[in-house]
Amino acid sequence: MIKTKGAISKALSYIVLTLYALLSLYPFLWMISSALKSNKEVLSSTSLIPQEIRFDIILNTWNQLNFFKYFVNSVIIAALVVVGIILIYSMAGFGFARTKFIGSKVLFMAFLGLLFVPGVTVLVPLVQLLKALGLIGRDATLPQTYFGLIMPIINGAGPFSIFLFRNYFASLPSELHDAARVDGATNWGVFFRIFLPLATPIIATVGILNIIGTWSAYIWPSIVLNNPDWYTLPLKLKDLDLQIVIQWNVRMAASLITITPVIIAFLVLQRYYIRGLTAGAVRG
Numbered sequence: 573m574i575k576t577k578g579a580i581s582k583a584l585s586y587i588v589l590t591l592y593a594l595l596s597l598y599p600f601l602w603m604i605s606s607a608l609k610s611n612k613e614v615l616s617s618t619s620l621i622p623q624e625i626r627f628d629i630i631l632n633t634w635n636q637l638n639f640f641k642y643f644v645n646s647v648i649i650a651a652l653v654v655v656g657i658i659l660i661y662s663m664a665g666f667g668f669a670r671t672k673f674i675g676s677k678v679l680f681m682a683f684l685g686l687l688f689v690p691g692v693t694v695l696v697p698l699v700q701l702l703k704a705l706g707l708i709g710r711d712a713t714l715p716q717t718y719f720g721l722i723m724p725i726i727n728g729a730g731p732f733s734i735f736l737f738r739n740y741f742a743s744l745p746s747e748l749h750d751a752a753r754v755d756g757a758t759n760w761g762v763f764f765r766i767f768l769p770l771a772t773p774i775i776a777t778v779g780i781l782n783i784i785g786t787w788s789a790y791i792w793p794s795i796v797l798n799n800p801d802w803y804t805l806p807l808k809l810k811d812l813d814l815q816i817v818i819q820w821n822v823r824m825a826a827s828l829i830t831i832t833p834v835i836i837a838f839l840v841l842q843r844y845y846i847r848g849l850t851a852g853a854v855r856g
Contacts, residue, residue: 606824614820633825646804650786656726665737686731721796740774776844805830
């Protein structure tokens with residue numbers, strides 16, 4: 573009887589999860605389907621299978637909107653953000669996990685407390701500060717503007733990234749650290765030669781989380797970037813809203829182009845992502 577109840581409960585769980593997965597996946601499938609249809613078919617048909625597959629819509633959208641330029645802008649910004657986050661907060665996480673100093677626990681808890689501060693609450697003073705420093709505004713150059721755009725994003729990712737790195741490094745055997753110190757390695761040597769090479773899973777986790785966030789960011793880049801040539805892909809998508817007649821197939825093709833790099837990055841790194849998220853969030 574107990575086994576029967578367990579089997580029924582397990583079957584119901586699978587059914588609920590399957591239905592939820594299908595419900596979550598349907599908008600994504602509709603986007604792909606619409607990107608391969610004519611606009612007339614998008615408006616008249618609810619089928620996910622196109623009557624005529626139109627790959628030229630995606631190609632024309634890429635060329636007509638000059639997406640390559642904005643794709644490069646997005647890649648540059650996302651790459652700089654992710655490299656900065658991994659470099660800075662991996663060292664911070666290692667310090668909290670393996671270095672004993674007065675007030676370390678209090679400082680770590682203070683960083684975690686910042687997770688509960690909504691980013692929008694500091695938006696206005698942050699913009700005023702960056703303008704006063706000349707990092708954003710009409711007179712700011714491209715390097716200055718990108719610096720003003722990137723640094724707040726890196727700063728905002730600090731609390732959660734430190735939390736993940738700290739817990740991951742704390743989960744590694746302490747004998748690695750002790751043996752390296754006995755051999756004469758400095759803390760820098762222990763970090764760069766031993767702990768950082770072992771941190772591939774958590775690096776992938778932090779990288780994917782911040783690639784997704786940075787790649788799809790709209791509010792902050794729309795405030796900072798005042799030159800259309802510097803726009804990222806999400807900002808370029810708003811040009812589609814200026815059309816008198818909305819071409820839904822073009823809009824879906826543009827959306828598909830925008831999210832494809834993130835999907836590819838996740839598929840390539842997903843096994844490291846799951847391992848790193850489990851170790852970084854649960855252990856320590």
